[in-house]
Amino acid sequence: MTSIDSVPRVRRGVRCTYDKTRNSDVVLFPEGVLLLNETAAAVVSRCDGSSSVGDIALSLADEFDGVQPDDVIELVDRLVTRRVVDVD
């Protein structure tokens, strides 16, 4: 389970890009494609293997109103399930 101290990292073989056909950030990985909203894209871009969930939530608070650590935990959990990120 992901906690506020977990350190997520985008898995090897996962590529993040912007799709102009769908006007959306996307994550590409062996099993498929995930469309990301703006907040989710900001979280994924910060899953660098050194920032904790707490760090990510703090840095997002500057850019996005109302992002809580619990939102980040929930999103990271979903990304772990989809094998987009690993947590240490």
Place this chain on the structure above:
Amino acid sequence: MTEAPLGLLAELTHRCPLHCPYCSNPVELVQRADELDTATWQRVFDEARELGVLQLHLSGGEPLARPDLPELLGHASGLGCYTNLVTSGLGLTADRLADLVDRGLDHVQLSVQDSDRSNANLIAGVKGYDRKLSAARLIKDAQLPLTVNAVMHKANLDHIGGIIALAEEMGADRLELANTQYYGWALRNRAALLPTREQLAAAGPVVRQAQERLAGQMEIVYVIADYHEANPKPCMYGWGSRQLTVAPNGDVLPCPAASVITSLPVQNVTRSSLSEIWYDSETFNAFRGTEWMREPCLSCPRKEIDFGGCRCQAFQLTGDAAATDPVCTLSPDHGLVQDILATEIVEARPAFAMRRSV
């Protein structure tokens, strides 16, 4: 409303050093002289990306048989596509792989036939086992993510534990254990490939235990044997829904097997754009959504789950591509599948009709 496709399976060539009797390629293989040239494939990739394709599976046959593979892969990667090389591993060298990595290769899917060397070579029709081990080492040395794919059938299902161990040894991130689907060469070899119920019953727990043991380390995807199931498979998540296939000669199909449906016109990239084919062609619209369905599908609560099953299977077994997939126990033609299971599963395995060379 029709959504844009996410994936393109590009069958660059039907040439292959292997002769697997379950090959998903059609029995009528495309000859080398009829393959699309480099510039045409690149235009197809341009059109695919424009249409919304994000995942490009470079497949075959054996894609390494195309000398222009690096150019094609580089082109696709440059467009922003995720590139997946679907390979037998034969013909992969450190230099060729390094070149592909430089050009943006994202992922490799490597086929294995069995964990037993001599049986693997027998199934492949070529001494390929040791070369696959070498290929796996090259892929891991290049730090690429690796999916190992094993097609399961009567002749290797009893070794499923060994195949899982082999994939672990290869350092696979994912393992696909896919029971044979009966199209193309596999349909021709059905009696030699159909496993017994006992074999399937024994394999299930082995897979489940390995899935638990390897959770977080190696993902294991187990594709069930649909002839033995009560419900049909949700083929391609629905016809013309997420992915398209381009054959070596430029024929565009909703799935790799769809050329068997001879009641539909054949689309080709040399005559129409991918966008016209995806959105406007009779072939791609034939079984989209649920309006084409009849009973028992029409009133079925599962119609948005399995989409009436596989159109190719319906056509192959009943001659009517709009029929309910006979795998479904509710299909009026389900007896056909029961008959196949009753008559074709025999103690002594018939000889394989090996896939021909092109």
